[in-house]
Amino acid sequence: DQQVKQNSPSLSVQEGRISILNCDYTNSMFDYFLWYKKYPAEGPTFLISISSIKDKNEDGRFTVFLNKSAKHLSLHIVPSQPGDSAVYFCVKGNKLVFGAGTILRVKS
Amino acid sequence: EAQVTQNPRYLITVTGKKLTVTCSQNMNHEYMSWYRQDPGLGLRQIYYSMNVEVTDKGDVPEGYKVSRKEKRNFPLILESPSPNQTSLYFCASSPQAGVAKNIQYFGAGTRLSVL
Numbered sequence: 003d004q005q006v007k008q009n010s011p012s013l014s015v016q017e018g019r020i021s022i023l024n025c026d027y028t029n030s031m032f033d034y035f036l037w038y039k040k041y042p043a044e045g046p047t048f049l050i051s052i053s054s055i056k057d058k059n060e061d062g063r064f065t066v067f068l069n070k071s072a073k074h075l076s077l078h079i080v081p082s083q084p085g086d087s088a089v090y091f092c093v094k095g096n097k098l099v100f101g102a103g104t105i106l107r108v109k110s
Numbered sequence: 111e112a113q114v115t116q117n118p119r120y121l122i123t124v125t126g127k128k129l130t131v132t133c134s135q136n137m138n139h140e141y142m143s144w145y146r147q148d149p150g151l152g153l154r155q156i157y158y159s160m161n162v163e164v165t166d167k168g169d170v171p172e173g174y175k176v177s178r179k180e181k182r183n184f185p186l187i188l189e190s191p192s193p194n195q196t197s198l199y200f201c202a203s204s205p206q207a208g209v210a211k212n213i214q215y216f217g218a219g220t221r222l223s224v225l
Contacts, residue, residue, distance in 0.1 A: 006159070008152075011150075018179075033210070034211045036211070036213070043218065043219070044201070044218055044219070045114070045200050045215075045216025045217050045218050045219055046200070046216050047216070048213045048214070048215075051211055051213070071208075091152060091153070095211060095212045097155070097212075098143075098153075098155065098212060098214060100145075100152035100153040100154070101152050102150050102151060102152045103111070103152055
Protein backbone atom coordinates (compact mmCIF):
# COMPACT_ATOMS: atom_id res chain seq x y z
CA ASP A 3 0.00 0.00 0.00
CA GLN A 4 1.81 3.06 -1.28
CA GLN A 5 0.65 5.85 0.99
CA VAL A 6 2.65 8.54 -0.82
CA LYS A 7 2.96 8.63 -4.60
CA GLN A 8 5.18 10.84 -6.70
CA ASN A 9 4.14 9.96 -10.21
CA SER A 10 6.79 11.95 -12.06
CA PRO A 11 10.20 10.29 -11.80
CA SER A 12 11.89 13.34 -13.27
CA LEU A 13 11.33 16.96 -14.22
CA SER A 14 13.45 19.31 -16.30
CA VAL A 15 13.05 23.08 -15.99
CA GLN A 16 14.83 26.12 -17.35
CA GLU A 17 16.63 28.35 -14.89
CA GLY A 18 14.41 31.19 -13.70
CA ARG A 19 11.16 29.36 -14.43
CA ILE A 20 8.83 27.67 -11.96
CA SER A 21 9.33 24.07 -10.89
CA ILE A 22 6.23 22.21 -9.72
CA LEU A 23 6.65 18.85 -8.05
CA ASN A 24 3.53 16.84 -7.26
CA CYS A 25 2.56 14.27 -4.68
CA ASP A 26 -0.61 12.28 -3.94
CA TYR A 27 -1.33 10.57 -0.66
CA THR A 28 -3.75 8.17 0.95
CA ASN A 29 -4.79 7.22 4.46
CA SER A 30 -4.34 10.53 6.22
CA MET A 31 -6.52 12.61 8.47
CA PHE A 32 -4.48 14.95 10.60
CA ASP A 33 -0.85 14.92 9.71
CA TYR A 34 2.20 16.78 8.65
CA PHE A 35 3.68 16.61 5.20
CA LEU A 36 7.30 17.35 4.53
CA TRP A 37 9.55 17.77 1.54
CA TYR A 38 13.12 16.58 1.68
CA LYS A 39 15.83 17.34 -0.84
CA LYS A 40 18.69 15.00 -1.62
CA TYR A 41 21.91 15.69 -3.48
CA PRO A 42 24.09 12.82 -4.82
CA ALA A 43 26.31 11.21 -2.16
CA GLU A 44 24.49 13.04 0.63
CA GLY A 45 21.63 12.21 2.93
CA PRO A 46 18.20 13.84 2.51
CA THR A 47 17.77 17.23 4.15
CA PHE A 48 14.56 18.83 5.31
CA LEU A 49 13.23 21.54 3.02
CA ILE A 50 9.73 22.62 4.00
CA SER A 51 6.65 21.23 5.72
CA ILE A 52 2.94 21.85 5.97
CA SER A 53 0.39 20.95 8.57
CA SER A 54 -2.86 19.40 7.41
CA ILE A 55 -4.72 22.31 9.02
CA LYS A 56 -3.19 24.66 6.46
CA ASP A 57 -3.37 24.81 2.69
CA LYS A 58 -0.20 26.75 1.99
CA ASN A 59 3.21 27.29 3.51
CA GLU A 60 5.89 29.52 2.06
CA ASP A 61 9.62 29.78 2.74
CA GLY A 62 11.52 32.03 0.39
CA ARG A 63 11.48 30.54 -3.09
CA PHE A 64 9.71 27.41 -1.89
CA THR A 65 5.95 27.09 -1.42
CA VAL A 66 4.01 23.96 -0.59
CA PHE A 67 0.32 23.70 -1.35
CA LEU A 68 -2.01 21.16 0.22
CA ASN A 69 -5.35 20.19 -1.32
CA LYS A 70 -7.00 17.98 1.26
CA SER A 71 -10.08 17.17 -0.77
CA ALA A 72 -7.92 15.88 -3.61
CA LYS A 73 -5.31 14.41 -1.24
CA HIS A 74 -2.67 16.18 -3.24
CA LEU A 75 0.25 18.40 -2.41
CA SER A 76 2.70 20.25 -4.56
CA LEU A 77 6.00 21.99 -4.12
CA HIS A 78 6.61 25.15 -6.13
CA ILE A 79 10.10 26.55 -6.59
CA VAL A 80 10.22 30.06 -8.01
CA PRO A 81 12.55 31.03 -9.54
CA SER A 82 14.33 27.75 -10.12
CA GLN A 83 18.12 27.76 -9.88
CA PRO A 84 20.72 25.23 -11.06
CA GLY A 85 21.56 24.51 -7.41
CA ASP A 86 18.02 23.22 -6.95
CA SER A 87 18.86 20.21 -9.11
CA ALA A 88 18.35 17.28 -6.74
CA VAL A 89 15.95 14.50 -5.84
CA TYR A 90 12.87 15.72 -3.99
CA PHE A 91 10.96 13.42 -1.67
CA CYS A 92 7.42 13.99 -0.56
CA VAL A 93 7.05 12.61 2.96
CA LYS A 94 4.08 11.92 5.18
CA GLY A 95 4.91 12.50 8.85
CA ASN A 96 5.06 11.46 11.62
CA LYS A 97 6.56 8.10 10.83
CA LEU A 98 8.08 9.54 7.67
CA VAL A 99 6.56 7.58 4.80
CA PHE A 100 8.56 8.55 1.74
CA GLY A 101 7.46 8.84 -1.84
CA ALA A 102 9.73 7.41 -4.53
CA GLY A 103 11.19 10.84 -5.30
CA THR A 104 11.33 13.17 -8.29
CA ILE A 105 14.62 14.10 -9.92
CA LEU A 106 14.63 17.81 -10.70
CA ARG A 107 17.07 19.15 -13.26
CA VAL A 108 17.33 22.92 -13.62
CA LYS A 109 19.07 23.88 -16.84
CA SER A 110 21.05 27.08 -17.08
CA GLU B 111 29.15 20.65 13.95
CA ALA B 112 25.83 18.88 14.44
CA GLN B 113 25.80 15.73 12.38
CA VAL B 114 24.88 12.10 11.90
CA THR B 115 27.88 9.98 10.99
CA GLN B 116 27.68 6.62 9.29
CA ASN B 117 30.52 4.19 8.67
CA PRO B 118 31.55 2.79 6.35
CA ARG B 119 30.34 4.84 3.38
CA TYR B 120 30.90 1.98 0.96
CA LEU B 121 31.00 -1.74 1.64
CA ILE B 122 31.24 -4.80 -0.58
CA THR B 123 30.77 -8.13 1.13
CA VAL B 124 29.78 -11.71 0.42
CA THR B 125 26.64 -13.60 1.28
CA GLY B 126 26.52 -14.77 4.88
CA LYS B 127 29.38 -12.68 6.26
CA LYS B 128 28.13 -10.73 9.27
CA LEU B 129 28.56 -6.97 9.11
CA THR B 130 27.75 -3.89 11.15
CA VAL B 131 27.12 -0.37 9.91
CA THR B 132 27.68 2.17 12.62
CA CYS B 133 25.69 5.35 13.18
CA SER B 134 26.43 8.10 15.64
CA GLN B 135 24.78 11.46 16.30
CA ASN B 136 26.13 14.34 18.37
CA MET B 137 22.87 16.25 18.86
CA ASN B 138 21.56 14.39 21.92
CA HIS B 139 18.55 13.26 19.89
CA GLU B 140 16.12 10.76 21.39
CA TYR B 141 14.89 9.25 18.15
CA MET B 142 17.03 7.35 15.68
CA SER B 143 16.14 5.23 12.70
CA TRP B 144 17.50 3.27 9.75
CA TYR B 145 16.23 3.40 6.19
CA ARG B 146 17.10 1.71 2.97
CA GLN B 147 16.68 3.37 -0.40
CA ASP B 148 16.00 1.31 -3.49
CA PRO B 149 15.23 2.54 -7.02
CA GLY B 150 11.60 3.49 -7.48
CA LEU B 151 10.74 2.85 -3.84
CA GLY B 152 11.94 5.91 -1.96
CA LEU B 153 13.24 5.37 1.56
CA ARG B 154 11.75 2.58 3.65
CA GLN B 155 12.20 2.37 7.38
CA ILE B 156 13.99 -0.71 8.71
CA TYR B 157 14.10 -0.12 12.47
CA TYR B 158 13.71 2.81 14.78
CA SER B 159 14.49 3.66 18.38
CA MET B 160 12.52 6.04 20.59
CA ASN B 161 15.26 6.16 23.21
CA VAL B 162 18.01 4.11 24.85
CA GLU B 163 17.10 0.41 25.03
CA VAL B 164 13.84 1.04 23.13
CA THR B 165 13.78 -0.25 19.56
CA ASP B 166 11.02 -1.35 17.22
CA LYS B 167 10.51 -2.70 13.74
CA GLY B 168 9.86 -0.46 10.80
CA ASP B 169 8.39 -1.49 7.48
CA VAL B 170 11.19 -3.79 6.25
CA PRO B 171 12.96 -5.29 9.32
CA GLU B 172 13.60 -8.82 8.00
CA GLY B 173 17.28 -9.73 8.00
CA TYR B 174 18.36 -6.81 10.18
CA LYS B 175 19.07 -6.21 13.86
CA VAL B 176 19.73 -3.03 15.80
CA SER B 177 20.71 -2.04 19.30
CA ARG B 178 20.58 1.21 21.26
CA LYS B 179 22.82 0.90 24.29
CA GLU B 180 23.80 4.55 24.26
CA LYS B 181 21.84 7.60 23.16
CA ARG B 182 24.30 8.63 20.48
CA ASN B 183 24.84 5.26 18.75
CA PHE B 184 22.48 3.10 16.74
CA PRO B 185 24.30 0.36 14.80
CA LEU B 186 22.64 -1.71 12.09
CA ILE B 187 23.60 -5.36 12.07
CA LEU B 188 23.23 -7.81 9.21
CA GLU B 189 23.82 -11.24 10.72
CA SER B 190 23.79 -13.10 7.40
CA PRO B 191 23.65 -10.66 4.49
CA SER B 192 21.99 -11.71 1.26
CA PRO B 193 22.08 -10.14 -2.21
CA ASN B 194 18.59 -8.65 -1.75
CA GLN B 195 20.06 -6.47 0.99
CA THR B 196 22.21 -4.67 -1.57
CA SER B 197 21.01 -1.12 -1.14
CA LEU B 198 21.77 2.41 0.00
CA TYR B 199 21.30 2.76 3.74
CA PHE B 200 20.63 5.91 5.73
CA CYS B 201 20.69 6.52 9.43
CA ALA B 202 18.67 9.43 10.79
CA SER B 203 17.94 11.11 14.10
CA SER B 204 15.46 13.63 15.43
CA PRO B 205 15.04 15.44 18.74
CA GLN B 206 11.83 13.71 19.81
CA ALA B 207 9.76 10.73 18.96
CA GLY B 208 6.04 10.80 18.34
CA VAL B 209 5.67 14.34 17.08
CA ALA B 210 3.84 15.00 13.84
CA LYS B 211 6.46 17.35 12.45
CA ASN B 212 9.20 14.80 12.77
CA ILE B 213 12.14 16.50 11.08
CA GLN B 214 14.92 14.00 10.85
CA TYR B 215 18.60 14.62 10.21
CA PHE B 216 20.23 12.09 7.93
CA GLY B 217 23.69 10.67 7.60
CA ALA B 218 25.43 10.67 4.23
CA GLY B 219 24.53 7.06 3.50
CA THR B 220 26.22 3.67 3.25
CA ARG B 221 26.22 1.91 -0.08
CA LEU B 222 26.24 -1.84 0.52
CA SER B 223 26.78 -4.52 -2.10
CA VAL B 224 26.28 -8.16 -1.15
CA LEU B 225 27.75 -10.59 -3.68
